[in-house]
Amino acid sequence: MKRVIYLLFAAVLLASCNSKPKEMAVTVENPSDFDRTTDLVELSLDGVKAKVTLAEGQAYVVKNAKGEIIPSQVTYDGKLVFQSGVKAKETVTFTVSAGEKQEFKAQxxxxxxxxxxxxxxxxxxxxxxxxxxxxxxxxxxxxxxxxxxxxxxxxxxxxxxxxxxxxxxxxxxxxxxxxxxxxxxxxxxxxxxxxxxxxxxxxxxxxxxxxxxxxxxxxxxxxxxxxxxxxxxxxxxxxxxxxxxxxxxxxxxxxxxxxxxxxxxxxxxxxxxxxxxxxxxxxxxxxxxxxxxxxxxxxxxxxxxxxxxxxxxxxxxxxxxxxxxxxxxxxxxxxxxxxxxxxxxxxxxxxxxxxxxxxxxxxxxxxxxxxxxxxxxxxxxxxx
The missing domain is CATH 2.70.98 (Beta-galactosidase; Chain A, domain 5)
Incomplete structure (x- = not known):
């Protein structure tokens, strides 16, 4: 009986882990009447971790609405940042997922x-x-x-x-x-x-x-x-x-x-x-x-x-x-x-x-x- 309980517990735990989303959607709205394309979006790293789990050797990857990988950075004070790209009064969507580490040109x-x-x-x-x-x-x-x-x-x-x-x-x-x-x-x-x-x-x-x-x-x-x-x-x-x-x-x-x-x-x-x-x-x-x-x-x-x-x-x-x-x-x-x-x-x-x-x-x-x-x-x- 104990073995059956253990197997059921393991199955539930596995299902719970697999049900956790592997990516998260992020919407960014510019309330201003001027473009803010280079402004950095700041996401709490704790908030991202709660949504997306990294396997060993992986990093957070940010993609724009076209599915293109864009430059991002994990900051020393616990944030994931990337450029917003938003024009005046515009709202754009990004996705954050787990993936391979990227090398970006230094800006x-x-x-x-x-x-x-x-x-x-x-x-x-x-x-x-x-x-x-x-x-x-x-x-x-x-x-x-x-x-x-x-x-x-x-x-x-x-x-x-x-x-x-x-x-x-x-x-x-x-x-x-x-x-x-x-x-x-x-x-x-x-x-x-x-x-x-x-x-x-x-x-x-x-x-x-x-x-x-x-x-x-x-x-x-x-x-x-x-x-x-x-x-x-x-x-x-x-x-x-x-x-x-x-x-x-x-x-x-x-x-x-x-x-x-x-x-x-x-x-x-x-x-x-x-x-x-x-x-x-x-x-x-x-x-x-x-x-x-x-x-x-x-x-x-x-x-x-x-x-x-x-x-x-x-x-x-x-x-x-x-x-x-x-x-x-x-x-x-x-x-x-x-x-x-x-x-x-x-x-x-x-x-x-x-x-x-x-x-x-x-x-x-x-x-x-x-x-x-x-x-x-x-x-x-x-x-x-």
Whole structure:
């Protein structure tokens, strides 16, 4: 009798396992009146696991409505992501199933550049960024601002540009058809880094002390930088920055964190040049646009987007002693001033558009930035 019971139990268990669907349907609706084709759809990995079981050696495979396999990625924080492809007011359907592991062309990439004094650089198919590490302090002094590389190719160029620069083959300060490095940072926040703004003063930290690459494409690259404790008006605070970039986006996401037990005024800043620039602040105070009057590159449009809004925009000027020249260097910033809530990271986005790569004028970049901000407030509707 026991043997019969065991056989019945095994049969029921097998039937239960076989009845579990091997794929799941996902519908993605764009509620916006503008296209969001490159926005990433994010599915909880736990939710996917509840619907689709992987056998040993298998991976999740995403297919579009035509049955074509499209690029996807499992992120470090437990999500399955893929590009939505949705146009304005459109709804599309995808399927997620178990299948063979796929290799996709990288559309995002980042690396710790030990061969160039500890830079950390990251990029996608639209834009590129870098930030400075500890080895650079000895020769250039401290700088924890954000640098941008103007690129006009969908290819990944970080490794190529560094290799050519360091070997003397070609300088990345000259545009040879792919773009160039023409942005000047110095002892500033550069293209959108953040610092405490306490008692009317920016409190700048030094170069990052340690780094961690959390994930590296093909659709999202994320890195975390840890800084030495920062003195703010006699108080020491810890500081970390987590940057992530998605394929197709002009912006990098920034999660800024300070170890503070009380609210503090902070500011993300863009270096302000002496002339031929413009500043745009949205009526809702959710984004700022600054036109960078680059002499070599032509107009570049920088943007800061704060989903929760900012308190104000301030133009701030200060002087810093230059250890090399023994003179004071003057810097001005366009600051997006916000309130950092105690024990709560602040999230914002920084990025740019170039007149030679998709943005004919400032109005075009403003439309993109406005839509980007709206998209953050009105997420894609995902059902499965």
């Amino acid at each position: 995002t990439y980042g690396r710790f550049i030990t061969e160039r004094k500890d830079d950390f650089a990251w990029e996608n198919d639209r834009v590129a960024f870098r930030i400075y590490g500890p080895a650079l302090i000895a020769s250039d002094g401290p700088s924890n601002g954000l640098d941008i590389w103007y690129k006009r190719t969908n290819d990944m160029i970080i490794d190529k540009w560094y290799k050519d620069e360091l070997s003397g083959t070609a300088s990345y300060h000259e545009d040879r058809g792919e773009g160039l490095d023409d942005y000047k940072v110095g002892r500033s926040l550069g293209a959108g880094a953040m610092a405490p703004f306490v008692n009317g003063k920016l409190w700048l930290n030094e170069n990052f002390a340690s780094q961690e690459l959390l994930e590296n494409g093909p659709l999202r690259t994320t890195l975390k930088l840890t800084y030495k404790d920062l003195d703010v008006d006699g108080k020491a605070y810890s500081e970390t920055r987590t940057f992530s970039i998605d394929a197709g986006s002009q912006f990098s996401k920034v999660v800024q964190e300070y170890g503070v037990a009380e609210d503090m005024t902070v500011a993300a800043g863009i270096v302000k040049r002496p002339a031929n620039d413009t500043i745009i602040v949205s009526p809702e105070k959710d984004y700022i646009i600054y036109r960078e009057p680059s002499e070599k590159a032509g107009p570049v449009y920088l943007g800061l987007v704060f989903p929760a809004g900012i308190d104000s925009m301030v133009v701030d000027t200060y002087k810093v002693a230059n250890a090399k020249t023994k003179k004071d260097d003057a810097y001005s910033h366009v600051l997006a001033v916000a309130t950092y809530k105690a024990n709560q990271p602040i999230v914002y986005y920084t990025g740019y558009g170039w007149s030679k790569f998709g943005f004919a004028d400032e109005a075009a970049f403003q439309t993109y930035t406005s839509n980007f901000s709206k998209g953050l407030k009105q997420p894609l509707v995902v059902k499965f």
